[in-house]
Amino acid sequence: MYNQIIILCYLLFNVYIGTCFHQGPIEPRRLQRWQGPIGFPGTPGQRGASVTKGQKGEPGQQGVPGHIGQPGERGVRGYPGPIGPLGFPGVKGREGSPGLHGPKGEPGLPGMPIVCPVTCPVIRFYDDEIPPEDVDLGSEERPSSAICKYITASKKGAITPADAYWVMEEEKFPVKCDMKTNRTCLITKENMSEWIGETKLNVPIAAKGIWLSKIGFDLNKFNTITRNQLLWLKRQSENVRQIIRVYLLNTIFENINLRILNSHDYLVEEKSSETTPMHYTIKYYQNSSVSVSGESWNYVDIEIIDDIDRLPVKDFYVKFKEEAPKNVFISVQLSDLCFG
Structure with missing residues (x-):
């Protein structure tokens, strides 16, 4: 009570002084300097009501792709891998052109003597020699020693295409003479x-x-x-x-x-x-x-x-x-x- 009276007297004194010197009204902020001491803490309030956890929100939109990073350093070379399976055969290539003729070979060794079961045939033939004009027409009893082209013109008329012309004295056999072409032809099967x-x-x-x-x-x-x-x-x-x-x-x-x-x-x-x-x-x-x-x-x-x-x-x-x-x-x- 005593303190309140002192404060009241102090306030009245300030009012009086302010009125005498024509000062304005006392600012409220100056009055706040004389606030009383802080009171004691209040009692804790009651705990609020508990609530359930909300549902998980929807995923957000995908962000913008970032910039491409700088190339990394070249890695260490790895070890060789295992050998793979055998592949399929390739397509056959085209045949090449014939090669050049090789050089002439060395002469061969002498051949072995011929061993004939009975008698070896004596091969008679004409190169640049002119055959004798008395070449036999060739019968089974007396085969000719030459083929049909060596028969002279005077004797060709005696041979017909159907006639058998026997040749080769050592191993006789029949042939046919084609006088138009001077060819000696084998007698083949008729049918x-x-x-x-x-x-x-x-x-x-x-x-x-x-x-x-x-x-x-x-x-x-x-x-x-x-x-x-x-x-x-x-x-x-x-x-x-x-x-x-x-x-x-x-x-x-x-x-x-x-x-x-x-x-x-x-x-x-x-x-x-x-x-x-x-x-x-x-x-x-x-x-x-x-x-x-x-x-x-x-x-x-x-x-x-x-x-x-x-x-x-x-x-x-x-x-x-x-x-x-x-x-x-x-x-x-x-x-x-x-x-x-």
Whole structure:
């Protein structure tokens, strides 16, 4: 109470002084300096009511991509990995052009003496010599020692195409003389279709083709003469013409590729190329089929004319152009073999 009175007197004194000196009203902020002391803390309030946790918000939108960073330093070279599996075979390349002829080889060693079962054939032939004019016409009793081209004009009239002209004294055999071309021709089968049953071969379905010698082709039966007789004819001749008849059952010639192997192991094809310069000629016929045992066989003739060193042929390679039909048979027979 005493303090309140002192404060009241102090306030009244200030009012009086302010009025006498015409001062303005006392600012409220000056009155705040005389605030009382801080009171005691109040009692804690009650704990607020608990609430449940809200649901998770939706994901925000993806931010803008940042700038591409600087390239890092080159890493250390790793160890070699294991070897991978073998790849598929590549496509077969094209055949190259024939190479140049190599240099001439050294002379070979002398050959071994020939051992003949009875007597060795004596090969007589004429190079630049003119054969004697008294060449025998050649009978079975007295075979000629020369082929037909050496028969003189005065004696040609005595020979007809149907006559058998016997040659080679040591191993006689009959031939025919074609006086128009001066060729000596082997006597072949008159009716070749009768021999189909003995010479036909079943061609297996082989995508890569097959040599007829692998399935039973007999060259000795095909030529109809021995090796010595053939050598005798070749040594007196300059060129050869060979005609081969090809019989086919259950297919036609246009469906196959036929390659022929000549005496020097060179291939002969229908069309010449860099790799196979030799070619043959196909002769088609209007009625090119024959019936044998109720089966219809198609046939063509193949003609080859070449130097004496390359003929006659010795094997045939057959390959189908498309998928091979079943049960295909082939028969190749010598139609004509003439030496000139």
